[in-house]
Amino acid sequence: MTLLPIIVAPDPRLKIETRPVEAVDDDLRAFLDDMLETMYAADGIGLAAPQVGDERSVIVIDLARQDEDPAPMKMINPEIVWYSDEERVHDEGCLSLPEHYAEVVRPDGIRVTYLDETGAEQQLEAEGILSTCIQHEIDHLHGVLFVDHVSSIKRNMILRKLKKAKKQAAA
Numbered sequence: 625m626t627l628l629p630i631i632v633a634p635d636p637r638l639k640i641e642t643r644p645v646e647a648v649d650d651d652l653r654a655f656l657d658d659m660l661e662t663m664y665a666a667d668g669i670g671l672a673a674p675q676v677g678d679e680r681s682v683i684v685i686d687l688a689r690q691d692e693d694p695a696p697m698k699m700i701n702p703e704i705v706w707y708s709d710e711e712r713v714h715d716e717g718c719l720s721l722p723e724h725y726a727e728v729v730r731p732d733g734i735r736v737t738y739l740d741e742t743g744a745e746q747q748l749e750a751e752g753i754l755s756t757c758i759q760h761e762i763d764h765l766h767g768v769l770f771v772d773h774v775s776s777i778k779r780n781m782i783l784r785k786l787k788k789a790k791k792q793a794a795a
């Protein structure tokens with residue numbers, strides 16, 4: 625397995641629209657394993673393909689705590705087909721916006737359809753943190769970051785700080 629470099633915002637590669645996977649094959653399965661390894665190494669709970677510079681529509685998630693066994697989820701071509709009216713607020717972070725957090729309001733419940741790593745169609749209903757996490761990762765597949773859900777003042781502040789940190793790191 626390979627650790628993949630994680631792209632930090634602002635970066636045009638995080639703003640792309642991904643393309644649906646047409647064939648679930650060994651190449652894709654290896655990529656999903658690389659994504660999971662990359663996510664674990666960065667102490668993340670979710671990762672979407674554009675964050676590692678890939679244009680395929682796939683996400684990985686693992687919400688298991690450190691004292692629990694890993695519970696990796698891999699979703700190919702995920703699509704939300706239902707949202708609840710109830711909402712929940714979560715202080716979201718993102719491996720592509722390191723050290724920045726903001727409260728985001730999203731629907732609490734969702735139903736998501738996707739392909740699993742055998743290519744079989746699956747459907748899942750989720751609420752709470754799992755729902756928030758799935759929505760956050762699927763956003764990435766459409767070029768949307770959590771800061772796109774908060775005020776432009778807050779968004780610009782975070783992106784400006786990240787830009788400055790990048791410049792300093794490059795200097």
Ligand code: NI
Nearest residue numbers: 717718719720
């Ligand atoms: Ni993210």
